[in-house]
Amino acid sequence: xxxxxxxxxxxxxxRLYAEEKTGESSPFCIRSPWQRDRDRVLHSTGFxxxxxKTQVFLNHEGDFFRTRLTHSLEVAQIACSVARNLNVNExxxxxxxxxxxxxxxxxxxxGEDALAEAMHGxxxxxxxxxxxxLVTEVESRYHxxxxxxxxWETLEGLAKHNGPVKKPCPWLVxxxxxxxxxxxxxxxxxxxxxxxxxDIAYHGHDLDDxxxxxxxxxxxxxKVPLLKTYLDEVRALDWSGHAPLERDxxxxxxxxxxVINALIGDLTENSLRLLQELAPQSVDDVRNADRPVVGFTxxxxxxxxxxxxxxxxxxxxxxxxxRMARKARLALTEIFSILSEDLRLLPSPWREKALAxxxxxxxxxxxxxxxxxxxxxxxRNAMEEHxxxxxxxxxx
Numbered sequence: 001x002x003x004x005x006x007x008x009x010x011x012x013x014x015r016l017y018a019e020e021k022t023g024e025s026s027p028f029c030i031r032s033p034w035q036r037d038r039d040r041v042l043h044s045t046g047f048x049x050x051x052x053k054t055q056v057f058l059n060h061e062g063d064f065f066r067t068r069l070t071h072s073l074e075v076a077q078i079a080c081s082v083a084r085n086l087n088v089n090e091x092x093x094x095x096x097x098x099x100x101x102x103x104x105x106x107x108x109x110x111g112e113d114a115l116a117e118a119m120h121g122x123x124x125x126x127x128x129x130x131x132x133x134l135v136t137e138v139e140s141r142y143h144x145x146x147x148x149x150x151x152w153e154t155l156e157g158l159a160k161h162n163g164p165v166k167k168p169c170p171w172l173v174x175x176x177x178x179x180x181x182x183x184x185x186x187x188x189x190x191x192x193x194x195x196x197x198x199d200i201a202y203h204g205h206d207l208d209d210x211x212x213x214x215x216x217x218x219x220x221x222x223k224v225p226l227l228k229t230y231l232d233e234v235r236a237l238d239w240s241g242h243a244p245l246e247r248d249x250x251x252x253x254x255x256x257x258x259v260i261n262a263l264i265g266d267l268t269e270n271s272l273r274l275l276q277e278l279a280p281q282s283v284d285d286v287r288n289a290d291r292p293v294v295g296f297t298x299x300x301x302x303x304x305x306x307x308x309x310x311x312x313x314x315x316x317x318x319x320x321x322x323r324m325a326r327k328a329r330l331a332l333t334e335i336f337s338i339l340s341e342d343l344r345l346l347p348s349p350w351r352e353k354a355l356a357x358x359x360x361x362x363x364x365x366x367x368x369x370x371x372x373x374x375x376x377x378x379x380r381n382a383m384e385e386h387x388x389x390x391x392x393x394x395x396x
Contacts, residue, residue, distance in 0.1 A: 005280035006088035007188050013152035016179050017145045033151045034091035040148040041095055046102045046134045052378030054108035056206060066205050068101050074205060078264060079197040085268045088189045096157035096194040103130025105375045106382040107328030114332035119371050122364045123170050130375055132158045138372050156181050157191030185287040192294035196267060203307050204260040210315045211252050224310045226303040230258040266300040331386045332374060338389050339370050
């Protein structure tokens with residue numbers, strides 16, 4: 001039995017489209033609704049594409065750097081361990097963690113910036129909203145509906161895992177009118193866990209990748225108090241039996257796992273305290289609270305902020321990363337511009353969909369289809385599409 005403030009079978013709100021043959025109405029169903037959600041996400045085209053989407057390094061820069069897929073798996077692993085310790089719904093936590101980045105463009109945040117600028121004045125673009133669009137509209141796998149028809153609780157988690165949505169974009173307003181997600185309140189404990197474990201995962205693995213790529217050095221990390229604490233700890237171990245390169249590799253892993261463990265431990269203990277203070281008796285008590293119930297202590301939140309600030313200055317703004325980001329923005333901007341000038345250049349079935357949307361709803365709707373098309377690409381797809389559209393030597 002999970003805690004009373006967790007999402008449970010008896011207080012679940014179901015799916016937008018009824019599926020009479022799923023057996024979910026029975027308490028003896030083999031899979032819970034959120035296990036079914038997880039399986040639908042894992043089998044989706046969008047999830048598979050994450051394998052070749054940028055986290056920080058472009059896909060072709062190395063086989064051992066994180067991608068959006070490996071990042072999502074690491075978020076899910078961390079989030080499930082926290083959910084277990086808080087005694088809430090692990091299945092729901094897992095599917096939100098796995099699906100939270102489905103809407104990311106190729107080339108990471110550089111690609112998102114390019115699409116956001118291209119869609120300015122046409123409804124905008126956000127990877128968080130795009131994740132919700134993908135699982136409700138863009139995926140086309142089922143006979144009776146578009147999207148994956150995930151449960152209300154999973155959609156709520158995707159829509160507001162970062163907190164109440166104060167200024168929803170036009171598309172989200174329209175979707176909320178059709179299927180209200182209570183945007184003004186907090187999400188479930190499970191969604192809050194997935195959101196903050198996203199930070200823990202990417203701070204840990206970006207440190208790992210940055211050191212592996214040579215963008216960061218161990219000496220650089222001494223500028224961050226929390227990192228220095230654990231760096232001093234692992235440096236003090238007996239490394240006499242290891243060659244220098246092997247020592248640095250093991251030292252890196254020992255450091256990163258200590259940092260992740262410290263963040264998880266603080267998050268778990270403090271969240272238990274916050275839940276004890278609020279004493280919610282239902283998931284709605286969590287949604288109606290005036291503050292999040294999952295979070296770090298003030299001291300650890302500051303240390304986590306210092307890690308983020310360090311990574312932005314020394315890794316995300318590193319000249320090598322910035323060069324690739326600029327090329328990525330230029331490529332996606334050019335793809336969008338070319339396709340928006342002539343919808344007939346889109347491949348089928350995107351072409352037919354864009355033309356129909358333009359005729360029925362206007363130019364903004366057709367541009368949204370182009371944004372969906374580009375966002376669905378992997379890094380490799382986007383690079384090939386740019387060549388096909390701009391390079392005369394490439395046979396289409």
